[in-house]
Amino acid sequence: MLCLVALAFAFVSLFAGSQIYAAPTHEIVARQLGNLQCNLDRLSIVASLAATQGTVKKLTGSLADNSTAAGIQAVTDALSGAESAIATIGKALFTGATAPADARDVVKTSLDAAHQALSGLNSTDTAIADTVKKALTQLENAQSAGEGVVSNCK
Numbered sequence: 001m002l003c004l005v006a007l008a009f010a011f012v013s014l015f016a017g018s019q020i021y022a023a024p025t026h027e028i029v030a031r032q033l034g035n036l037q038c039n040l041d042r043l044s045i046v047a048s049l050a051a052t053q054g055t056v057k058k059l060t061g062s063l064a065d066n067s068t069a070a071g072i073q074a075v076t077d078a079l080s081g082a083e084s085a086i087a088t089i090g091k092a093l094f095t096g097a098t099a100p101a102d103a104r105d106v107v108k109t110s111l112d113a114a115h116q117a118l119s120g121l122n123s124t125d126t127a128i129a130d131t132v133k134k135a136l137t138q139l140e141n142a143q144s145a146g147e148g149v150v151s152n153c154k
Contacts, residue, residue: 034152034153035152037148037152038148038149038152038153041145041146041148041149041152042145042149042153044141044142044145044148045086045107045142045145045148045149046086048138048139048141048142048145049079049083049086051138051141052079052114052135052138052142053076053079053083055131055134055135055138056072056075056076056079056118056135058131059121059128059131059132059135060072060076062125062127062128062131068121068123071117071120071121072121074113074114074117075114075117075118075121075135078110078111078117079110079114081106081109081113082106082107082110082111082114082142084106085103085104085106085107085110086103086107088100088103089103089104089107104149104150107146108146111139111142111143111146112143114139115136115139115140115143118132118135119136
């Protein structure tokens with residue numbers, strides 16, 4: 001009889017404990033899955049980042065001078081940092097793990113660094129200047145989508 005009471009007590013304790021932790025887990029899962037706008041923002045940042053990388057790759061072949069090459073390398077490195085942090089967040093989302101908060105900060109600082117480096121590229125060639133402007137617009141779209149992720153994926 002004592003064994004049955006102990007077993008019942010253990011079961012009730014386990015059940016009560018699982019109820020305490022069930023709500024936060026559900027909230028984390030809901031936040032990570034996101035609503036429609038959240039997922040559109042996620043898709044937009046990935047697409048805009050890919051477009052920016054493609055445009056920057058075109059610039060790499062067009063600009064040959066050393067100071068500009070260093071600027072392009074800084075842009076490329078910053079975009080790679082953002083891409084890596086987004087991949088870290090994506091892996092967490094797909095595996096059901098909590099996305100690391102510092103990865104979001106890395107995305108923001110990397111996009112800001114890429115913007116600063118792109119803004120520093122100057123050319124008298126109108127085709128190159130237009131390509132830089134296009135890359136900046138694509139990057140600003142990625143930054144805007146990133147802000148949307150932060151505000152809509154809660």
